[in-house]
Amino acid sequence: MALMRVTLPTPEADPGHPNRMTPAARDASILRAMAEPESTSPARAGLVLAALIAVSTVANLNLAVANVALPDIGKAFDAGQTELNLVAVGFSLGLAASVLYLGALGDRYGRKQMVLAGMALTIPASLLAGLAGSIELLFAGRLLGGVAAGMAYPTTLALITALWSGPARTKSIALWSSIGGAFASLGPLVAGFLLEHYDWGSVFLITVPLAAIALGLALVYIPAHVNESTDPVDNLGGILSVVMVAALVLGINFIVVPNAQAAAIGLLIIALAGIGAFVLRQRRAPQPLYDLKVAGRPTFWVAAVAGIIVFGSLMGAMFIGQQFLQNVLDYSTIDAGLSVLPAAVAMVIVAPRSAKLVEERGARFTLLFGYVFVALGFLTMLLLWDQDAQYWHVALGYIFVGIGVGLAGTPASRSLTGSVPTDRAGMASGTADLQRDLGGAIMQSIFGALLTAGYAAAVGKEIAASPNASKVTDQVQSELTKSFSSAAETAKQYPQYQDAIINGAQTAFLDGDHWAYLAGLVAIALGAILVSTCFPKHEREQELLAEYQRDSLARAAASNPN
Numbered sequence: 209m210a211l212m213r214v215t216l217p218t219p220e221a222d223p224g225h226p227n228r229m230t231p232a233a234r235d236a237s238i239l240r241a242m243a244e245p246e247s248t249s250p251a252r253a254g255l256v257l258a259a260l261i262a263v264s265t266v267a268n269l270n271l272a273v274a275n276v277a278l279p280d281i282g283k284a285f286d287a288g289q290t291e292l293n294l295v296a297v298g299f300s301l302g303l304a305a306s307v308l309y310l311g312a313l314g315d316r317y318g319r320k321q322m323v324l325a326g327m328a329l330t331i332p333a334s335l336l337a338g339l340a341g342s343i344e345l346l347f348a349g350r351l352l353g354g355v356a357a358g359m360a361y362p363t364t365l366a367l368i369t370a371l372w373s374g375p376a377r378t379k380s381i382a383l384w385s386s387i388g389g390a391f392a393s394l395g396p397l398v399a400g401f402l403l404e405h406y407d408w409g410s411v412f413l414i415t416v417p418l419a420a421i422a423l424g425l426a427l428v429y430i431p432a433h434v435n436e437s438t439d440p441v442d443n444l445g446g447i448l449s450v451v452m453v454a455a456l457v458l459g460i461n462f463i464v465v466p467n468a469q470a471a472a473i474g475l476l477i478i479a480l481a482g483i484g485a486f487v488l489r490q491r492r493a494p495q496p497l498y499d500l501k502v503a504g505r506p507t508f509w510v511a512a513v514a515g516i517i518v519f520g521s522l523m524g525a526m527f528i529g530q531q532f533l534q535n536v537l538d539y540s541t542i543d544a545g546l547s548v549l550p551a552a553v554a555m556v557i558v559a560p561r562s563a564k565l566v567e568e569r570g571a572r573f574t575l576l577f578g579y580v581f582v583a584l585g586f587l588t589m590l591l592l593w594d595q596d597a598q599y600w601h602v603a604l605g606y607i608f609v610g611i612g613v614g615l616a617g618t619p620a621s622r623s624l625t626g627s628v629p630t631d632r633a634g635m636a637s638g639t640a641d642l643q644r645d646l647g648g649a650i651m652q653s654i655f656g657a658l659l660t661a662g663y664a665a666a667v668g669k670e671i672a673a674s675p676n677a678s679k680v681t682d683q684v685q686s687e688l689t690k691s692f693s694s695a696a697e698t699a700k701q702y703p704q705y706q707d708a709i710i711n712g713a714q715t716a717f718l719d720g721d722h723w724a725y726l727a728g729l730v731a732i733a734l735g736a737i738l739v740s741t742c743f744p745k746h747e748r749e750q751e752l753l754a755e756y757q758r759d760s761l762a763r764a765a766a767s768n769p770n
Contacts, residue, residue, distance in 0.1 A: 249380075250371040250431060257380055259425040260364040261387050263323055266330060266415055266422050267357035271299055271523070272395025273411040274350065275530040276541050280408040285343040293461055293656035296527055298347045300652065302354020303361065305453040308639075309446030310358045311366065312497050316441050319363045319370075320432045326360025327423035331416050338412035349412065367430065369625040378563050378622050385617040386559030394552050396530055400545025445489045445497035452482030460653035499628075503639075507571070507752055508627040510743040512639050514575050515620030517735035520647030521582050521728055522551075522613045524655040525589070525606075528721050531659075533602065536595055536714045550603045554610030555617075562618040570746030571619035572739060578616025579736045585609035586728040593721070595714060626753045651731070655724035662720030 250256050274281075278292050285291070314322035333356050337349025365384065372380045399411040459475030462468045490496040503509055526548060533544040565574040585608030592601040624639050744752060 248373045249376050252429065253372075253376075255429045256371065256431070257368075257383065259422070259429040260367060261384055262422040262425050263327060263360050264364045264384060265387070266327065266419050267303070267361040269395045269398065269418065270330070270334070270353050270357060270412075270415050271303075272526060273399040273414070274299065275527050276396045276399040276534075276545055277403060277408040277411045278531060279534045280403060280541070281343075281346070284408060285346075287343050290461065290656075290660060291343050291347075293653065293660065294347050295343065295350060296656065297457060297461065297652045298350030299354040299357070300523070301454060301457045302351040302356075303358045304354075304457065305450045306355050306358035307362050308449040308498060310355075311362045312441050312446060314359070314363045314366065316439065318433060319367055320426070320430045322363045323360045323367075323426045323430060324423060326356045326358070326363070327419050327426060329356035329359065330419040334412050334415045334419065338409040338416075340409070353412075353415075365621065365625065369628075371431070375567060377625070378566060378618070379560075381621050381625065382559045382563035382618045385621055386555050386562075386614055394549070396526065396548050397542070397545035400540070400542035403541035439495040442489070442493045442495060442497035445486060445493060448482055448486040448489055449497065452479050452486055455479035455482060457650065457653055460650065460657060463657055502628050505627045505752070505756065506742060506744055507623045507749060507756075508639075510739060511571065511575075511620050511623035511627075514579075514616070514735055514739050514743070515624075516647035516650070517731050518575075518578060518582060518613055518616040518620065518647075520651030521586070521732065522609060523647065524651035524724065524728060525585065525609050527652045528655050528659060528724050529589070529593075529602075529606070532593060532717070532721055535717055537597060537602075547599070547602050548606050551606035551610030551613075554607050555614035558611050558614030559618060562615045565615070566619045566622055570749050571623045572743040572745055572749065574619040575616050575739050575743065576736060578612045578614070578619075579732055579739070580612070581608045581615065582612030583729060583732045583736075585612060586725050586732065590722060590725040590729070593725075594718060623749075627756050629756075651728070654727055658723040658727055659717075659720040662723040663716045666716035666719040 274296050278296060281287060281295060282292055287295075310322065330353060333349055333353035335349075337346055337353060340346035340349055365381070368377065368380050368384060398414060402410040402414060455475045456479035459472050459479055462472035462475065486498075487500070490498050490500050503512075529548070530544055533539040533547055534541065539547065562574055562578075565577070585605050588601065588605035588608060593605065743749075
């Protein structure tokens with residue numbers, strides 16, 4: 209690997225020579241050199257990056273394909289909205305819960321090996337999900353697929369961090385982020401096409417050949433053993449990280465489920481206890497899984513939270529939007545998939561400009577600029593997405609979100625990777641992955657919980673106000689409030705009331721998704737306040753990143769004295 213080269217000024221041997229530099233001048237020169245690092249890339253850089261993007265593409269497609277299939281899955285298993293939420297979030301849950309631990313294992317035992325293991329495990333996980341005979345097995349397949357992605361996906365960014373430096377790294381991250389995000393947006397289109405011709409299981413089986421191709425590319429082109437650590441892995445910290453994330457996501461999902469509030473509260477208590485135990489462990493561990501001193505750097509923790517919000521917003525918008533398009537606007541699966549294409553195009557077009565903005569104006573400006581567009585996207589969904597929405601209303605909302613994510617994704621990931629020592633690249637990549645997957649899991653869980661609660665409340669009010677309310681049995685009311693798919697199936701049993709039931713369910717769905725979009729606007733507003741007040745401005749950001757890079761070089765020199 210070609211390491212970043214810093215050219216130091218060489219003073220003349222004569223102490224009185226006019227070009228001799230004082231120690232202060234030398235330090236200033238070093239800082240300037242580090243603030244403007246030379247671009248370095250690995251051999252066959254294009255092929256290496258293509259292999260890394262191929263691996264991330266498998267994870268991104270797996271992350272997104274379930275959303276379009278949710279209505280069909282609901283009909284196939286007579287699933288409630290909470291069960292559909294769990295299917296949608298299962299992949300993110302498995303990935304987010306495992307990513308920190310698996311990233312540390314990759315740093316220690318081999319990043320390439322972790323990528324290969326993840327791609328290999330993706331194949332049986334996809335087969336389990338695609339051939340599942342029950343909603344429980346489908347959730348298990350999604351969860352296992354998420355763990356497989358937890359092995360492979362964050363390691364791709366760790367390898368970019370280790371193999372590239374300077375502006376070349378920023379550009380590589382921009383391509384990795386934008387193409388990955390674009391494929392996440394194209395997932396619904398691929399799934400929609402498959403659902404026009406095959407059953408719901410096909411959307412999970414499509415990743416089997418793709419994973420096999422990515423596995424081959426990774427085996428041939430990804431270098432082995434690049435700047436990996438020799439420190440022991442904090443296994444206890446890794447187990448605690450799994451517990452705290454899994455309990456948090458599941459607790460959010462179950463909080464609105466009837467008769468499950470006690471379990472949800474118990475899970476949230478476990479999550480809080482897990483967070484406390486994790487922090488305590490990282491403070492005391494001789495070789496912590498997650499270096500809290502590094503995590504406390506403003507360019508790290510603010511970027512981490514900002515990324516969680518923006519990537520979570522993308523996944524939340526896709527999750528609710530696909531159900532809205534099919535349930536309310538009665539789009540076919542392929543039309544619903546095509547509808548998100550503007551978001552993918554916007555991300556690909558904007559990402560290169562985002563990389564330039566980060567270099568010219570800094571991460572803070574670029575993050576805030578992206579937040580403006582994500583907020584415009586949610587505002588469009590809130591005001592224009594109703595039963596009479598035209599396609600341009602849908603496209604406009606997705607374009608705004610795509611531009612926002614395309615702008616904000618690069619600075620969020622770049623700030624993380626620039627804030628950590630190279631031998632802890634897995635910590636940065638794991639956090640960058642958490643931005644997407646913990647953000648997606650949390651935002652989809654919150655959006656799903658609000659959709660479930662808003663839908664059930666609206667249906668309950670409509671039934672109570674109906675002149676035929678006395679004829680509605682408890683069993684029928686339970687089916688109507690469970691989910692839109694369940695209401696549609698119930699409507700078929702009562703053809704004389706079918707139109708009224710469907711119209712009522714659509715209106716109730718809109719009530720629920722408006723709750724979700726409002727939550728998205730609140731999250732974006734809070735994120736913008738955090739970034740504007742806590743993230744350093746451009747000049748200070750450059751100084752800090754130069755300081756962190758000097759610390760990284762010192763650590764590397766200390767660990768390799770020869």
